[in-house]
Amino acid sequence: MSTKAFELAKETFASFGVDVEAAIEKLQNIPVAVHCWQGDDVGGFDHEGALTGGIQTTGNYPGKATTPEQLMADMDKALSLCPGKKKLNVHACYAIFEDGFVDRDKLEPKHFKKWVEFAKERGMGIDFNPTFFSHPMQKDGLTLSHPDKEVRDFWIEHGKACIRISQYFAEETGIPCVMNIWTGDGFKDIPADRMGPRMRYRDSIEQILSEPFDFAKVKPCVESKVFGIGVEAYTAGSAEFALSIAAMNKDRCLPLMDNGHYHPTEVVSDKIPALLCFFDEIALHVTRGIRWDSDHVVVLDDETKEIAKEIVRCNALDRTYIALDYFDASINRISAWVVGFRSFQKALLMALCTPNAALKKLQDESNFTELMVMQEEAKMLPFGAVWAEYCERCGVAADTSWFTEIKEYEKEILSKR
Numbered sequence: 001m002s003t004k005a006f007e008l009a010k011e012t013f014a015s016f017g018v019d020v021e022a023a024i025e026k027l028q029n030i031p032v033a034v035h036c037w038q039g040d041d042v043g044g045f046d047h048e049g050a051l052t053g054g055i056q057t058t059g060n061y062p063g064k065a066t067t068p069e070q071l072m073a074d075m076d077k078a079l080s081l082c083p084g085k086k087k088l089n090v091h092a093c094y095a096i097f098e099d100g101f102v103d104r105d106k107l108e109p110k111h112f113k114k115w116v117e118f119a120k121e122r123g124m125g126i127d128f129n130p131t132f133f134s135h136p137m138q139k140d141g142l143t144l145s146h147p148d149k150e151v152r153d154f155w156i157e158h159g160k161a162c163i164r165i166s167q168y169f170a171e172e173t174g175i176p177c178v179m180n181i182w183t184g185d186g187f188k189d190i191p192a193d194r195m196g197p198r199m200r201y202r203d204s205i206e207q208i209l210s211e212p213f214d215f216a217k218v219k220p221c222v223e224s225k226v227f228g229i230g231v232e233a234y235t236a237g238s239a240e241f242a243l244s245i246a247a248m249n250k251d252r253c254l255p256l257m258d259n260g261h262y263h264p265t266e267v268v269s270d271k272i273p274a275l276l277c278f279f280d281e282i283a284l285h286v287t288r289g290i291r292w293d294s295d296h297v298v299v300l301d302d303e304t305k306e307i308a309k310e311i312v313r314c315n316a317l318d319r320t321y322i323a324l325d326y327f328d329a330s331i332n333r334i335s336a337w338v339v340g341f342r343s344f345q346k347a348l349l350m351a352l353c354t355p356n357a358a359l360k361k362l363q364d365e366s367n368f369t370e371l372m373v374m375q376e377e378a379k380m381l382p383f384g385a386v387w388a389e390y391c392e393r394c395g396v397a398a399d400t401s402w403f404t405e406i407k408e409y410e411k412e413i414l415s416k417r
């Protein structure tokens with residue numbers, strides 16, 4: 001039963017030409033991928049030891065998941081507190097070895113059977129990521145761009161194995177699988193050869209993409225980055241590199257933008273409409289960098305809202321694969337999942353309830369004074385009442401009572417690990 005506040009809000013939005021019922025319905029069908037790696041600080045199950053290779057988690061909050069069962073249970077808890085449509089995002093290092101360990105170049109679909117069961121039981125598709133870090137074959141900070149062919153070949157085989165696993169995910173779930181290639185390949189200090197590693201990186205990615213797959217089902221992406229920890233001077237997979245390789249292989253590859261991977265004054269919200277002019281589909285990692293690619297939990301800040309607005313305004317909801325990508329080890333990890341997911345849902349809801357058509361008209365008529373007035377006015381529309389109604393319809397709490405559940409889970413389960 002909808003509240004009085006919602007009915008009033010609906011009228012207000014209608015007077016701005018916004019149909020909130022349509023917005024709510026749309027939002028319920030926008031898949032957002034939830035990254036398994038928030039649950040264990042990007043640990044995985046195929047190795048002991050630290051996260052290496054250009055990324056870092058900080059913090060040591062108690063209760064981290066250390067087994068597939070724990071990670072799945074924690075994810076379930078998080079998913080149950082989030083409204084909207086979810087997709088599962090798994091990294092190759094989360095392989096589950098039931099009949100013996102194999103290295104990353106030998107991974108097979110069977111090592112992810114449990115994840116498929118988990119996703120199917122919850123009606124989710126699966127996105128996938130080869131893991132080019134936290135492994136001894138990452139040598140001298142390099143994988144696919146290493147000068148030694150043996151190193152490159154190991155990682156090319158890993159990439160190909162992941163294509164086959166992605167195809168399996170898509171076939172099992174009936175939902176396309178986005179497979180994202182990100183490596184931290186780079187140098188700590190000024191290199192003498194910037195092009196060589198990129199030529200090798202290009203060749204390696206193209207070899208991975210030569211593995212047969214159905215592009216309607218598997219969506220390989222290349223994710224760029226400006227720099228990583230320990231490799232501050234040079235990154236092989238720079239923005240220009242990643243965009244160009246996707247553009248040159250448009251029949252089998254998409255660009256992926258992570259909003260933590262650019263210079264601090266660059267914004268992905270402005271890059272989305274630029275790429276949509278050239279690519280049929282694009283992929284995003286939504287994160288929150290503070291001063292660097294710190295991967296803080298996504299909150300409802302201006303850029304998060306702007307990213308959601310661009311996807312909606314460009315009418316690109318079915319051309320944009322949205323995934324969350326952050327890892328905060330300093331707070332309750334389940335809460336981190338929930339805050340990030342709910343924040344992006346709020347951003348999408350606000351985008352869908354913004355009078356985009358009316359604002360665009362003002363711009364096209366060069367009515368910039370009124371455009372400013374209306375854009376500011378739109379910020380104060382009663383989004384909260386619509387959010388509450390949306391949560392109610394999705395069967396989750398609109399207020400912070402979800403956090404009470406997390407505190408109980410922490411007391412009953414996490415604190416006993």
Ligand code: RNT
Nearest residue numbers: 037042055129182258325
């Ligand atoms: C790293 C990239 C990459 C990773 C995941 C774990 O900077 O953002 O996407 O976060 O693959």
Ligand code: ZN
Nearest residue numbers: 223258285325
């Ligand atoms: Zn990312």
